[in-house]
Amino acid sequence: MAIERTFSMIKPDATKRNLTGAITKMLEDAGLRVVASKRVWMSRREAEGFYAVHKDRPFFGELVEGMTSGPTVVQVLEGEGAILKNREIMGSTNPANADEGTIRKVHALSIGENSVHGSDAPETAAQEIKYWFSDTEVVG
Numbered sequence: 001m002a003i004e005r006t007f008s009m010i011k012p013d014a015t016k017r018n019l020t021g022a023i024t025k026m027l028e029d030a031g032l033r034v035v036a037s038k039r040v041w042m043s044r045r046e047a048e049g050f051y052a053v054h055k056d057r058p059f060f061g062e063l064v065e066g067m068t069s070g071p072t073v074v075q076v077l078e079g080e081g082a083i084l085k086n087r088e089i090m091g092s093t094n095p096a097n098a099d100e101g102t103i104r105k106v107h108a109l110s111i112g113e114n115s116v117h118g119s120d121a122p123e124t125a126a127q128e129i130k131y132w133f134s135d136t137e138v139v140g
């Protein structure tokens with residue numbers, strides 16, 4: 001499998017509980033390398049733009065509220081099959097369904113406060129990295 005890059009976020013529910021290091025360690029222990037990282041407090045406009053694909057879903061308002069409620073750590077992760085590997089270590093969207101040992105099983109509070117984001121495909125990974133980072137901010 002090829003070396004890939006994927007986009008990851010440590011969401012406000014997690015940064016507020018001081019879990020940035022604990023979650024980053026789980027990503028690193030899974031073989032992923034942090035090649036870009038910054039802490040942002042998203043504006044409503046940024047959150048709505050990032051999650052535009054979900055704009056007609058009933059939970060969109062709650063999602064934007066949560067993402068603008070505190071700091072988020074946005075990251076680019078690199079590694080062998082990084083996109084799928086990150087989804088695996090994250091666990092299911094609803095932590096109640098997440099496998100043992102996954103980030104969401106260990107740390108998430110609910111489906112809405114599920115601690116992490118990860119791109120789901122090569123196309124979305126490229127788009128999402130570009131949404132938050134310039135080329136010179138990603139240092140492999």
Ligand code: DAT
Nearest residue numbers: 059062063092093111112114116117118120
């Ligand atoms: P994922 O983050 O696992 O890719 P997704 O893309 O389907 O999940 O949804 C994006 C985020 O929206 C998800 O991480 C949390 C929120 N969300 C999804 N379904 C929800 C629901 N039924 N109720 C509340 N929030 C939800």
Ligand code: MG
Nearest residue numbers: 117118119120
């Ligand atoms: Mg998603």
